[in-house]
Amino acid sequence: MKFGPKSTVVAVLTASALALTACGGGSNNGGGADAAATALTLGTLNDVRSWDPAQAHVGHLLQPYQAVYDSLLLREPDGKLSPMLATAWKYNDTNTVLTVDLRTDVTFSDGAKFDAAAAKANLDHFKKANGPQMPQLTAVSEVKVVDADTVELNLASPDPSLEYYLSQAAGLMGSPKALETEGIKTEPVGSGPYVMDKASSVKDSQTVFNAREGYWNKDLQKYTKLTFKILADLTARTNALVSGQVDATLLDPKTGKQAEGAKMILASNEVDWQGFLLLDRDGTKNPALKDVRVRQAINYAFDRKTILDQVLLGQGTPTSQPFGKASGAWVEDLENKYPYDPAKAKALLKEAGFESGVTLDVPTYSGIESLLAVLKQQLADVGITLNIGAALANTFTSDVASQKYTSLYFQLFQGEPWVAINQMVSTKALYNPFKNTTPELQAKIDAVQTAGTEAGKAAQEVNKYVVDQAWFAPLFRINQMYYHNDKVNVEPQVQQAVPSIYNYSPAK
Amino acid sequence: MITFILKRLGSGLVVLLTVSVLTFVLLYASSGSIARNILGDQATPEQLLVKEAELGLDQPLFVRYFSWLTHALRGDLGASWFSSEPVTNSLATRIPVTMTMVITAMILIAVIATLIGVAAAVKRGWVDRVVQVGAIIGDSIPGFVIGVILVTVLAIQAGLFPATSTISPGAPLNAWVMSMTLPVIALLINGVTGGAQQIRSAVIKQLERDYVRTLRSRGIGEREILFKHVLRSAAPAGLTVLSLQLIGMLGGVVILESIFALPGMGPLAVTATAQSDLPVVMGIVMYTVVVVIVVNLLVDLLNGWLNPKVRVS
Numbered sequence: 001m002k003f004g005p006k007s008t009v010v011a012v013l014t015a016s017a018l019a020l021t022a023c024g025g026g027s028n029n030g031g032g033a034d035a036a037a038t039a040l041t042l043g044t045l046n047d048v049r050s051w052d053p054a055q056a057h058v059g060h061l062l063q064p065y066q067a068v069y070d071s072l073l074l075r076e077p078d079g080k081l082s083p084m085l086a087t088a089w090k091y092n093d094t095n096t097v098l099t100v101d102l103r104t105d106v107t108f109s110d111g112a113k114f115d116a117a118a119a120k121a122n123l124d125h126f127k128k129a130n131g132p133q134m135p136q137l138t139a140v141s142e143v144k145v146v147d148a149d150t151v152e153l154n155l156a157s158p159d160p161s162l163e164y165y166l167s168q169a170a171g172l173m174g175s176p177k178a179l180e181t182e183g184i185k186t187e188p189v190g191s192g193p194y195v196m197d198k199a200s201s202v203k204d205s206q207t208v209f210n211a212r213e214g215y216w217n218k219d220l221q222k223y224t225k226l227t228f229k230i231l232a233d234l235t236a237r238t239n240a241l242v243s244g245q246v247d248a249t250l251l252d253p254k255t256g257k258q259a260e261g262a263k264m265i266l267a268s269n270e271v272d273w274q275g276f277l278l279l280d281r282d283g284t285k286n287p288a289l290k291d292v293r294v295r296q297a298i299n300y301a302f303d304r305k306t307i308l309d310q311v312l313l314g315q316g317t318p319t320s321q322p323f324g325k326a327s328g329a330w331v332e333d334l335e336n337k338y339p340y341d342p343a344k345a346k347a348l349l350k351e352a353g354f355e356s357g358v359t360l361d362v363p364t365y366s367g368i369e370s371l372l373a374v375l376k377q378q379l380a381d382v383g384i385t386l387n388i389g390a391a392l393a394n395t396f397t398s399d400v401a402s403q404k405y406t407s408l409y410f411q412l413f414q415g416e417p418w419v420a421i422n423q424m425v426s427t428k429a430l431y432n433p434f435k436n437t438t439p440e441l442q443a444k445i446d447a448v449q450t451a452g453t454e455a456g457k458a459a460q461e462v463n464k465y466v467v468d469q470a471w472f473a474p475l476f477r478i479n480q481m482y483y484h485n486d487k488v489n490v491e492p493q494v495q496q497a498v499p500s501i502y503n504y505s506p507a508k
Numbered sequence: 509m510i511t512f513i514l515k516r517l518g519s520g521l522v523v524l525l526t527v528s529v530l531t532f533v534l535l536y537a538s539s540g541s542i543a544r545n546i547l548g549d550q551a552t553p554e555q556l557l558v559k560e561a562e563l564g565l566d567q568p569l570f571v572r573y574f575s576w577l578t579h580a581l582r583g584d585l586g587a588s589w590f591s592s593e594p595v596t597n598s599l600a601t602r603i604p605v606t607m608t609m610v611i612t613a614m615i616l617i618a619v620i621a622t623l624i625g626v627a628a629a630v631k632r633g634w635v636d637r638v639v640q641v642g643a644i645i646g647d648s649i650p651g652f653v654i655g656v657i658l659v660t661v662l663a664i665q666a667g668l669f670p671a672t673s674t675i676s677p678g679a680p681l682n683a684w685v686m687s688m689t690l691p692v693i694a695l696l697i698n699g700v701t702g703g704a705q706q707i708r709s710a711v712i713k714q715l716e717r718d719y720v721r722t723l724r725s726r727g728i729g730e731r732e733i734l735f736k737h738v739l740r741s742a743a744p745a746g747l748t749v750l751s752l753q754l755i756g757m758l759g760g761v762v763i764l765e766s767i768f769a770l771p772g773m774g775p776l777a778v779t780a781t782a783q784s785d786l787p788v789v790m791g792i793v794m795y796t797v798v799v800v801i802v803v804n805l806l807v808d809l810l811n812g813w814l815n816p817k818v819r820v821s
Contacts (some may be wrong), residue, residue, distance in 0.1 A: 030732040046779075048589045057548065095602050130558055132548035199677060202601060203593055206676055231672060232775055235656065237566045239671035240769065247525035262664075280616055378575070394784055395541035430549045 006141035012076040027483040031050040031123055038224040040488060041248030042502055043231045043240050047204045051188035051196075052179075053122065053172035054129035059271070059413070060250065060498035062168060062363045064228055067209050068109075069190035071171035072100065072119070072218075073163060077503055079494040084217075085114060085173055085191070089166075095158040095452045101165075102149045106216050108175035108191045116145040118173060118256075121176040123153070125147015126169075132344045135422075151165050160448060160455035193501075194219035202231055222505045232360055241483060248484035250498055253313040256481045267499070268315070269492040273322055275474035276362070277424070280406035281436040286361070289406060293352040298337035298360070300345035301382045302375065308476050315479040322424065322474050323463045324414025326494045334467045345382040359385045362409045365392040403433045411478065415495055417459030421445055425466060442464055513805070518782075520801035531793045532573050535786050546590055546782055553618065563589055576790065585794070586787035588780070597789035598776060605675065605766070605796065606686070606772035610757050613692045618750055619698035624700065625707025625746075627741065629715065641702060646701030652763040655694035659767065662690060673768035691764045698760075699753050703746070710745035714738045743814045751807040755800055 021339040027463040033494040044340065048064050049055060074084035106114040106215075113277045126134070139159035144257040155162070165171065168203040172468045178189040189199050194209035201207045209226040229246055240246045240263035251259055256266065273369040283290025304318035319336040323329040349355055360379065364372055376386040376447065412424060412431065426445055451458040466472065478498035484490045491503040534677075543559035544551065560566055566576070579586060585595035628639035663671040673687040714720065714739060726810050758773075765774030774794065780788035 047591070130555055130562075132546075133545075133550065134555060135550050135552060138552075180544060201597070202677060202771055203591070205673075205769075227770070230674075231769050232779070233769065235767050236672050236769040237541070239664060239767075241661050243671035245670060245672055245674075368655065394545060395767070397544040398541035400546075 018422060020191060038111070038222075038462075038506060039227070040223045040225070040506075041227040041246045042504075043237045043246035044228045045230075045237075045250065045499070047207065047228075047230045048203055048230060049158070050133070050185040052129065052171070052184050053133075053174040053188070053190070054126040055131040055185075056169035056172055058415075059496050060170060062496075063498050063501055065172055065188070066192065067194040067226055067228075068188040069172040069174060070106070070192050072102075072154075072173065073167040073171055075164070075167035075493075075500065076495050077491045077499070081167055084167075085119075085171075085299065086166070089163065091452060095160075096155045097148070097448065098153040098162060100151050100153065100156070100361040102151065104149050106191050108177075108189055108213060109195050109257040110175050110177055110189050110396075112175045112177045114173060114191055115148050116174045117148075117150045119143075119173065120145050121152050121179060122173050123151075123170070123175075125179050131169065133165075135170065135309065136165040136170040141164050158450050158452070159418065160451060160453075161416050164419075174507050186482055189214075193217070194226050206230060220502050226501075227234070239437055241485070244485065247488045248482065248490055248504070251481045251483050253315045253479075253481060256483065257313075259483045264485055265484045265490075267484060267490045267492045268479045269482065269494070270317065270325065270414075270477040271480045271497045272314075272476050272478045273319065273324070273415055274476055274478050275322070275409070275472055276360075277408040277410055277431055278470065279403075279408065280434050281469075281471060282434055284406075284434060285403070285404040286359070288352075288354055288358040289354040290380060291354070292469055293348040295357055295473070296338070296356055297345040297348040297352075297358075297382060298347070298379070298384060299470050299473045300341045301379050301384065302473070302475060303340040303378065304389060304475050305340075306376055307371070310478070311374055312478070315481065316476040318476050319474050321463055321467050322412070322414075322472050323417065323420055323459065324495065325477070327417050328415060329417040329459035329460070329463045330418070331463055333461050334463065337467055338470075339372065342382050349383055355383065357383050357385060359387055359407070360407055361387045361405070362407055363389045363392050363405060368409065375409070382442075397430065400433055404479050405433075411497075414477070416463075417448060417456050417462075421462060425462060425471075437472075511817045513809075516592070516801075516805050516808070519732075520798075520805075523801065524797050526794060527797050528577070528790065529573065531790060532576065532786070533569070534736055534787060535784055536572075542589060542784060542786075557696045576787075580790075580794075585782065585791045589785050590783060595787050598788065599773075599795060602771060602773050602776055605762055605770055606758075606774065609695065609761060609770070609772065610693055610754065612688065613695040613699060613757065614750065614754050616692070616696055617703050617753065618746075620696070620700045620706055621703030621750075622746065624704040625632065626711055626734070628704065628708045629711035636708070639708065643701040644707045649697070651698050651760050654697055654769060655691060655764050657768050657795050658690045658694060663781050673771065681705055683713055687768070687770065689724060689768060691761075694764055695757060699757070703749055706749040707742065707746045710742035711738060714741045717741075728744050740771050740814055747814075751803050754803055758796060758799065805816050 001077045013088070015181060020343070043321050045060060048061070050089050052404065054063060056062055060387055072086040073089070074082045076082055085103055085228040086100045087103055090099050090206065091097065097230060102116060102119060103114065108114060112118065112192060120143045123137065123140065127137050127140065139155045140155055141156040142151050142154040146152050153162070173191060173238055174184060175189040178184045182457045188196055193212060193215050195212045197210050210223045211221055215221050229240065229354060231240055231249065234252065234255055236249055237249045238346055241249050241264060260266070277297050278289055278298065280286045280289045281295070281460050297318065306317055308316055309316060320334055321334040322332065349358065372386070372388055376388065381385045411438055413424065414420065423429055427435040427437050441462070444465055448455050448458040482490065482492065482498060485506055489505045491501040542565060543556040547555055547559055564572060575587065583596070587594045588598065624639055638656040659671055662766065663669045669690050670687055674683045675687050720733060720738065723737060761772065762774035762777060763774045766778070773795070774786065777792050780792060
């Protein structure tokens with residue numbers, strides 16, 4: 001092939017475009033190929049409120065803390081718990097005392113040593129610091145130092161999620177010297193793989209970390225520099241990803257298409273379920289909801305697959321159960337318990353004496369308007385009126401707690417069985433504001449609490465009960481659309497929209 | 509002159525005080541659920557009570573307002589309920605970003621709009637028609653749409669600019685210039701088209717006045733008439749439009765700052781308001797009111813300087 005004048009022009013233009021991309025594109029890694037391979041920049045949704053480990057949260061709000069704080073237990077991508085700062089842990093026979101053996105070779109970045117006293121200081125601090133996850137240690141009545149590398153957690157009542165919590169916010173270990181100080185709110189002091197570069201960090205804009213020298217576990221420290229770029233706006237996240245400013249970030253089905261056009265790689269993961277929470281099951285305010293046949297009719301009214309494909313671009317899986325696939329409480333047979341059957345829905349309503357119609361009131365919120373319109377239509381087809389009310393306000397959680405809503409269309413996190421039960425099933429759960437229960441259900445819940453490692457299996461019974469009784473009308477499990485470029489390998493983390501910090505590695 | 513400035517500043521203080529009372533009372537209604545919002549949906553009722561006491565939410569409105577006011581008078585605007593960051597700190601890091609953007613855009617708008625507006629008024633004919641049509645097109649496209657188009661074409665496809673801000677501590681001037689270029693252009697276009705329209709009609713109006721005819725009859729050159737007399741008389745109209753634009757821009761930058769991830773006042777205002785983070789919202793409202801008062805005062809002074817007719821005795 002000969003190069004005519006035209007192709008020369010094209011070549012020059014392409015070359016200059018490439019050169020401009022390299023200097024102006026805001027690429028985050030200057031220097032040679034080696035340096036490029038060891039810097040990781042992540043686009044995150046918001047900055048942490050306080051670096052005090054007791055103020056850590058769950059999911060994507062946990063990730064930044066993992067950069068500086070090690071946790072007692074490490075949660076593997078598939079949910080399995082492995083040793084981290086704790087080398088071994090064991091319950092007594094009644095599941096009321098958890099004995100935890102600790103590493104002896106770990107120091108914090110301020111030089112303080114990690115030992116049993118430090119672990120106790122952290123757990124005690126967490127119990128009284130009034131952080132968003134404080135209930136994680138509610139069951140723990142006392143933390144005792146047995147010897148330099150052993151602590152004992154005494155429980156007031158068994159908590160099958162405690163080991164999981166020790167891999168989450170409650171397990172993060174900060175330097176005991178810094179814990180009660182003001183300083184730790186803005187500058188974290190932990191034993192983790194990275195230390196914060198305070199001078200390069202700006203609140204709500206970016207947080208920069210450098211690898212900590214002499215970190216005890218080189219396997220968890222895969223980068224020399226780690227930057228969280230805070231991009232609250234979805235458009236900004238999409239633009240930053242496709243232009244190479246960040247290596248990975250969370251998008252949605254629509255912006256995901258754009259990212260795929262730019263050859264970004266999807267690491268998708270089902271984290272939440274979406275559907276109706278039929279809260280007023282005793283019929284206090286909406287008498288129709290007292291009848292299980294009405295609640296079941298609502299479940300039969302939806303063509304889940306078609307709605308998912310049309311409205312959510314197919315990003316998810318239709319389901320009839322509220323418990324997550326990875327939780328252990330998931331039951332294969334419940335997946336399609338309520339298929340699309342308008343005739344059956346109508347028959348059930350007739351049987352219950354509500355053929356003249358049922359009204360379901362739900363609040364709306366930003367982003368679900370078109371979905372609610374479709375659901376309203378499908379409910380109308382079986383004789384149920386969906387009354388879409390005012391948008392959720394920022395008083396939402398208090399409104400739910402004060403029984404303002406008799407039903408909700410919502411998206412809820414699918415956590416560990418005991419977490420899920422305390423979120424939406426037990427009488428203490430926020431999403432059970434009318435405190436519905438029966439002796440039968442309570443017995444099943446109690447069985448989960450004392451089941452220890454068998455909690456998942458025991459929770460299947462709770463799952464079956466709430467599905468049979470149609471406490472909810474689940475529609476789908478939703479895909480979280482986490483995208484990354486080809487410079488980084490990303491392993492999705494079960495039950496998290498955003499992977500744990502250990503799940504990233506440079507692509508070879 | 510000094511009395512004039514003092515009077516204006518005095519009335520500004522009254523406005524500031526009134527706005528602070530109104531904002532405080534309006535936000536009070538939604539502060540009932542603050543503890544819930546901060547602690548999340550798993551918090552127990554006991555936790556909520558502790559948090560409310562910590563934030564002083566158990567105090568009556570009156571007590572809370574006066575405590576805020578006395579602290580504010582000492583320069584202490586409190587700390588965010590959510591991040592515990594002092595409000596003065598947040599403002600100090602964010603105001604420079606927003607102000608750099610707004611002031612740069614304003615200066616460019618003033619220069620470009622004047623050039624275009626005067627050209628359209630003096631030349632008329634096709635120049636005028638192009639300016640008129642351009643003004644309609646420019647005015648009808650919202651700034652954020654222009655912003656998104658600019659990012660897609662110039663940042664993502666051509667790679668000439670960073671898609672989102674690269675401003676960080678110790679960032680070279682270059683990073684500021686590169687990060688600000690696209691948002692400033694997006695802000696510019698609406699401002700220029702709107703401003704040029706106003707300046708054009710003000711200049712045309714002046715050119716039709718008798719004094720211009722008189723000046724011409726005395727043999728004074730067109731250039732001198734335009735720059736020495738017409739522009740001076742047309743200036744108040746132009747300045748008023750520009751000052752209104754600047755104040756409007758404080759709202760316009762909110763979306764642009766989000767799209768370009770610029771760490772300015774916009775994203776802060778949006779999150780703080782959505783969360784009812786009262787100390788931060790109060791800080792932002794105070795900042796906005798101060799900007800509005802200062803801009804209006806400056807415009808009055810400038811007008812007086814340019815045009816003795818409107819000068820206050």
